[in-house]
Amino acid sequence: MAETSEDTGYGLTRDSEALRASPRLFENPVLDKMSRVHWSVPLFIYVPVVALLAVLSLRSFDALGVLAATALGYFIWTLIEYFGHRFLFHYKFPGAIGARIHFLIHDVHHIHPNDPLRLVMPALLSGPIMLIAYTVLRSIFGLPLVYPVLMGFIIGYLGYDMIHYYVHHGEPRTRVGLALRRAHMLHHFRDPTRGFGVSAPWWDYVFGTAFVRQRSAGGA
Structure with missing residues (x-):
């Protein structure tokens, strides 16, 4: 079968089969x-958890209090997303074992970014993250405040997973959707040292890792 190429639209042309490949890990x-x-699996796992946390939260706090604590949990997630992507996912561990760990954590996604079955976190990864988050957040906020905070954290995670899938396989039409897709595609195909906030791109501006459009000589 003849190889086909795919124009990424960001200054590079890559083999389309390599982009979509789903290698054995x-x-x-x-x-x-x-x-x-499948992209829908996190929804089936975590939407019931969010619903349970909402019930537990509303038993202890009024709606405004739950909303504020949920927003705090979401805020915490966005920082975890940014710093996790920037410093953990892109850290090159030393040695052959380190290279294998880096490949499994994130490099496989950069080599085969359009693999539709490796765009959301498997439960093997997201489950431990949520257990660690619950343990840390409970130690900080205690019961029952941990319930709405954790709910916001999980909502943030679900938003990240869904947006990540969408920017790879969706067809954005809105300004926000196009901006999210552009930043993430530039991260993949132009400069992997920028554009770490997949669902929360504002942190790239705060920490100086955003893609900034270059003005032309005429100032256009």
């Missing part, structure tokens, strides 16, 4: 299958 067939996730 684990020898164990169960682990490998669990590394591939």
Whole structure:
């Protein structure tokens, strides 16, 4: 079969089959299958958790208090998303084992960015993150305040996963959607040291890692 190329629209042309490839990651067939996730799976797992946390929250606080604490949890998620992507996902661990860890965590996504089954976090990764988040947030906020804060954190995570899938496989029409897609595609195809906020791009402006449009010589 003849190879085909795909214009990324960001100054590079890459083999379209490589972009969409879904390589085997684990020898164990169960682990490998669990590394591939349909985009809707996080919704089925975590929307019921969000609903339960909402019920628990509203039993202890009024609606305004729940909204404020949920917003705080969302704010915390956006920072975790930015710093996790910037410093953990893009950290190159030393040695062969380190290279393997880096590949599994994130490099596979940069090599095969359009693999539709590796654009949202598998439960093997998101589950431990949520358990750690619950433990840390509970130690900080205690019960029952941890419920709405964790709810906002999980809502932020779901937003991240859905937006990440959308900017790769959706067809944005709005200014916001196009801006999110542009920033993430530039991160993939032009400069992976910028554009770390997939669903929260404002942190790139705060921390100096945003893609800034260059003005022409005429000032246009």
